[in-house]
Amino acid sequence: MxxxxxxxxxxxxxxxxxxxxxxxxxxxxxxxxxxxxxxxxxxxxxxxxxxxxxxxxxxxxxxxxxxxGFGEPLLFQPSEERFLIPISNALLPGLPSRHKALHTTQNLALPASIYQPTRYAIEAINCFQGEPMPAVILPQDLLIIETAITHWRSNLQVLEQKYAVILTHSAAGKLLKLELLTVKHKADELPLIYSVGNENPDQNLQDKNEKLRRRIELENRPSHQSKSRNQNQTENSYSEDLLIPIDVKQIAGTVIQLIRNY
CATH class of the missing domain: 1.10.260.40 (lambda repressor-like DNA-binding domains)
Known part of the structure; x- marks a missing residue:
């Protein structure tokens, strides 16, 4: 592709x-x-x-x-019939219908053009677990999250520069985080999805070993590269080290809309 x-x-x-x-x-x-x-x-x-x-x-x-690409994909039609989606207390590991215990008592009315039963809303303040919130998102913003993954499997580009709910594993069990995704491509290969964000101190040993392998690869680049290029790699090594391969099955949802002043 x-x-x-x-x-x-x-x-x-x-x-x-x-x-x-x-x-x-x-x-x-x-x-x-x-x-x-x-x-x-x-x-x-x-x-x-x-x-x-x-x-x-x-x-x-x-x-x-x-x-x-500026603005919102769809226009809200005042006369459009509206449907309710749940507002959640926390990021959900799957379909909202299967995790009703994590819903608040509130709902959000959506126009029919963007309503899907596989979507839910959550305040941004509940998404970033002890991590800095991106400047473009305010704490009280409502994020609408799509949990159906059928379409992502065949169109990975849809996830480019999207905030996604990532399911990771640690000694304490499964963790959910909202992180920014970038889709990287290699010649003659399928796109590879990476999660770009702050390092999670609870990541398991396998993840840490993968990070160590990547760091070693960066430090042992061929010596014939130019000095300026090596300097750039040194400056970028921290961010490169945080590129973590993410399987589509590990994505529990992607943000498809941000609502401010709801």
Missing amino acids: KKLSPKSQRIIILIDLISNGSQRKFSREVGCSHSVIAKIANGQQEAGKEILSRIAAITSVNQKWLET
Whole structure:
């Protein structure tokens, strides 16, 4: 699979939000053949002006976001029917319907365009366990988290630069953390997902050994590299050392929307 362009990645996000990951259903919304949407989603072709114009014409789509990536993917329609999703006290390890004990007594009303029964909301302050909160997120912001992983398996690019609920293991058991993901690509290989964040002191021995192996690799790069490049590697070694391979099965949810002043 080729690396997708930013516009193609945004189209995949719309497929997820509007058609619950169904390319065939989305193609019907757009008014084009399923094969065209499939090729765009697989990186085999770019969306032309005609396709982009048809997608922008969908009532709930934010045209500015489709073109530039700024703003929210979908427009909230005041007249739209709304559905309730639970607000949770903590990050959930799976579907909200299976973890009702962790819900608060409150619910959040969502427009039909972004409602899915596999989604829940949580205040940002409950997501970062003793770690610094990103500057772009405020403590009282509500994060809407999608827990269905079916679509992620076939479209890993959807996870690029997304905050995700990561399930890790330690001596104390399973831990849930919200971390920023980046998708790295290698030639002729499938994309590799990495979790980029602060080191977790409770990580198990296997994780620590993996970090040590990576550090040794960085320290033993070929000596013929230029001095300036070695200096850059030294400066970046800390962040490179924190790149941890993440299996899609370890992702328990991704943030698909941030709501402020709810």
